[in-house]
Amino acid sequence: MLDRAVGLLRQLGEAGAGGQQLSRLADALGLSASTTHRLLAALEHHGWVERVDGGKRHRLGAALVALAGQAADGTGLRRICRPALARLSGESGETTFLIVRSGLNAVVVDRQEGDYVIESLTQGVGGLMPLGIGAGSVAILAGQPLAEIEAVLSANAGRYAQFGSSLEQVRHRLARVQADGALMLDDSLIAGLAAISLPIRPPGHAVTAAIAVNFIASRLDAEARQALLERMRREVAAVEASLAVPATLSRPPRGGEG
Amino acid sequence: MLDRAVGLLRQLGEAGAGGQQLSRLADALGLSASTTHRLLAALEHHGWVERVDGGKRHRLGAALVALAGQAADGTGLRRICRPALARLSGESGETTFLIVRSGLNAVVVDRQEGDYVIESLTQGVGGLMPLGIGAGSVAILAGQPLAEIEAVLSANAGRYAQFGSSLEQVRHRLARVQADGALMLDDSLIAGLAAISLPIRPPGHAVTAAIAVNFIASRLDAEARQALLERMRREVAAVEASLAVPATLSRPPRGGEG
DNA sequence: ATTCAATTTCCGCATTTTGGAATTGATGCG
DNA sequence: CGCATCAATTCCAAAATGCGGAAATTGAAT
Structure with a gap:
């Protein structure tokens, strides 16, 4: 679960500004669509993932920037x-x-x-x-x-x-x-x-x-x-x-x- | 599980440069010591958490900085x-x-x-x-x-x-x-x-x-x-x-x- | 209007996580 | 020097949670 979430975030990092759609992420990670969907929803809830233009593409969220700011100072x-x-x-x-x-x-x-x-x-x-x-x-x-x-x-x-x-x-x-x-x-x-x-x-x-x-x-x-x-x-x-x-x-x- | 991991990372962000020990984290989050330990180990494995001086205190890891760099560009x-x-x-x-x-x-x-x-x-x-x-x-x-x-x-x-x-x-x-x-x-x-x-x-x-x-x-x-x-x-x-x-x-x- | 692909929801099953208890390790005190 | 204490780590059986196949829904393209 946690490992899958980490993998998902890494994958999203690769995707860059345009984001990536659920099915591609699921393919890349070898996960089922439902699992990927659930993970994305959970991460989105925490602001770690966000939708591009509120649509169906996903990218890394600003909450990560906040966390990492502390990590870098850390x-x-x-x-x-x-x-x-x-x-x-x-x-x-x-x-x-x-x-x-x-x-x-x-x-x-x-x-x-x-x-x-x-x-x-x-x-x-x-x-x-x-x-x-x-x-x-x-x-x-x-x-x-x-x-x-x-x-x-x-x-x-x-x-x-x-x-x-x-x-x-x-x-x-x-x-x-x-x-x-x-x-x-x-x-x-x-x-x-x-x-x-x-x-x-x-x-x-x-x-x-x-x-x-x-x-x-x-x-x-x-x-x-x-x-x-x-x-x-x-x-x-x-x-x-x-x-x-x-x-x-x-x-x-x-x-x-x- | 994922929510607990997020909470843990947030808590570590609060802790700052000196890091925090397992028992305090467990207390702050209302988790058992074993659960906290397992979470920390998993996060450490991904570089999201690291030990201060290889000791028993934990802080946010550099892998988060990397991820967030992509998020900020994202x-x-x-x-x-x-x-x-x-x-x-x-x-x-x-x-x-x-x-x-x-x-x-x-x-x-x-x-x-x-x-x-x-x-x-x-x-x-x-x-x-x-x-x-x-x-x-x-x-x-x-x-x-x-x-x-x-x-x-x-x-x-x-x-x-x-x-x-x-x-x-x-x-x-x-x-x-x-x-x-x-x-x-x-x-x-x-x-x-x-x-x-x-x-x-x-x-x-x-x-x-x-x-x-x-x-x-x-x-x-x-x-x-x-x-x-x-x-x-x-x-x-x-x-x-x-x-x-x-x-x-x-x-x-x-x-x-x- | 119809089709097709992709996303989202549902649900029973089983894998995973969970926290108490026991163990190990470290630190300080008598 | 050994004992006591507190924290970290490991173990385990119970159970809760995540899992993915299948069904339902959306929406875009023909």
Whole structure:
């Protein structure tokens, strides 16, 4: 029941803005129409699913956005890292990302725009990719225990091809992170797009997140990239330091509106 | 079962960054410990719940962020409105919001920072408030059919006090939106914080969303506010026009990483 | 007007969930 | 150092709930 609901929501996520009709969902999940109907009704009741134009197509509902807003804050990391991301974006003019692990995937939890818009080329908040694909994703994976890395690699191996990487390439990049504590990538997923990423390692814990900067490769030469990397190292060091002191885990001030 | 899972996730959302232990959750929801345990395990398996530091406290997981990223794009509105929000924030220097309805609540679906940071005063993406509270929220409610408005008002009446508004005040603001097609608010929720909001009405449909600009009241005089409002009217008109042509409902390009 | 596909409702059966009780584990106290 | 306490986890038989086939309804297309 719950698993079916999760599958249904995933499927709806794939469907995108236009939504999807009941019968297609039932087919895709191998469920009977009546079961699918009942599930959709229940989810709709909670606002997790809504009808497109009140018609017969279904899509993900706004209640999920609300829940996820709390989830993203929930790690606490987002609030802590946001000023760092803002500084990096502000000073470099490039787009900055905060990425965390979710099972076999990496998820973009926060993102700050730079002056240079690469909107359509990159993942938005909530964007998902296999662990091992994408600069930040690699940085996170590289910081896991060895057995964990192997488990993830073997589970994800089949997914790498569609992102234009081989298992060997992924392994090579992991090694670079482990050697340098950071990763610089060119033509990362998109030709001409470059990225620099750093793992975030809370003192006494394994790596839980990474920050990354994406930019058009031609915009920064080797020297500028090195400078940016050093800048990022300082920001990450500051973040890690502030994680050492558990700080206030209390809720943020319930503020104004939008 | 599903309802209990939803309740559990809501409860975890309330808990915030520090997470919550099983027994408290069970108490809060009136469930037995074994049921709660089973639910948490199932949700954890899907990445919707995770353990804090691998310990015994639970919080919302990153998989929800991923799902919600799709949900937020899912309305299609976010992609369409983002350039408008960016222009408004860029030109005015203030913070801009895109808000949609979710049941009895309004949810912040997108947000663009201005030069002037009011981060801690305002809702982030995913922020939730009762329909009728907050400038954008009022604008949405005012555009619903009359019977709908009354239903929402009576359902939400009890929640207004905690936001410092009375039912009469809400009704008054609704009337202003209906008269002017927009709303200017002072001391909206926070003393010294002002807001301007406009409903977004897709041609041939009821109002489905609103945009709002929040700013420190002292930063803009009456004349500047009027100018900003006119600017917003133009942006909303353009958005509504682009909604008339269903445009491409296809998925966005699967781009690079974060 | 008729047909066909898709959605929605109904209902008896059986699979699943349920919560009390027992077990294990962790933490603090005497 | 061992005992007591509280929370988390596992187990199990009873039963409630979800399941899907079939029937009814909608509504769009011919």
